[in-house]
Amino acid sequence: xxxxxxxxxxxxxxxxxxxxxxxxxxxxxxxxxxxxxxxxxxxxxxxxxxxxxxxxxxxxxxxxxxxxxxxxxxxxxxxxxxxxxxxxxxxxxxxxxxxxxxxxxxxxxxxxxxxxxxxxxxxxxxxxxxxxxxxxxxxxxxxxxxxxxxxxxx
Numbered sequence: 001x002x003x004x005x006x007x008x009x010x011x012x013x014x015x016x017x018x019x020x021x022x023x024x025x026x027x028x029x030x031x032x033x034x035x036x037x038x039x040x041x042x043x044x045x046x047x048x049x050x051x052x053x054x055x056x057x058x059x060x061x062x063x064x065x066x067x068x069x070x071x072x073x074x075x076x077x078x079x080x081x082x083x084x085x086x087x088x089x090x091x092x093x094x095x096x097x098x099x100x101x102x103x104x105x106x107x108x109x110x111x112x113x114x115x116x117x118x119x120x121x122x123x124x125x126x127x128x129x130x131x132x133x134x135x136x137x138x139x140x141x142x143x144x145x146x147x148x149x150x151x152x153x154x
Contacts, residue, residue, distance in 0.1 A: 025076045032079035035120055036087070036113055037064055040099075048098035048106065050090050059099075063087050083113045 025033065040047070040060050047059030054062070066086040070076045075085055088110040089096045097109040 025071055025078070025081070029076070029078045029082075032117065032120060033067060033076070033082045036079065036082065036116055037067070039116055040113075043099075043101060045099050045101035045112075047109070048100075050093050050095055066091070079117050083110060083117065087113050 037060050040063065041056055043056050045056050045059075046053045047056065047062075048054075049059075049062065063086055067076060067082055070082075070086050076082050087097065088108065098106040099109050099112045100106040
């Protein structure tokens with residue numbers, strides 16, 4: 001192969017590799033975001049975007065695609081980033097997304113996802129065993145009943 005074609009070959013190889021390499025949110029954030037996306041998909045709720053109502057599966061697909069684009073450009077580092085940048089409003093119109101469940105009143109998806117994230121984190125913090133050292137380091141994030149058990153002298 002001639003020397004003149006090597007840079008072209010390198011560019012072709014690089015362009016074929018780059019799509020596989022993308023920025024990603026930290027693992028904990030990805031877990032939370034995937035939970036939120038799964039939650040909306042399984043919710044049975046309706047999702048309003050720019051004045052049109054969609055089913056939960058279409059909502060999830062739209063928000064997943066939006067998340068993927070933002071994550072690829074390194075704009076999503078936390079679940080809060082996902083909610084704020086991908087799941088709260090239309091990038092085109094700026095209108096807030098709405099969600100309604102079970103025939104109830106519509107609320108913003110920001111409210112819905114914020115509440116879902118709090119519930120998820122509360123459930124996780126209750127299910128993870130705490131050691132006294134961890135409880136001190138996390139400033140009391142472990143449930144009091146578990147701390148009493150863990151701190152109980154044996």
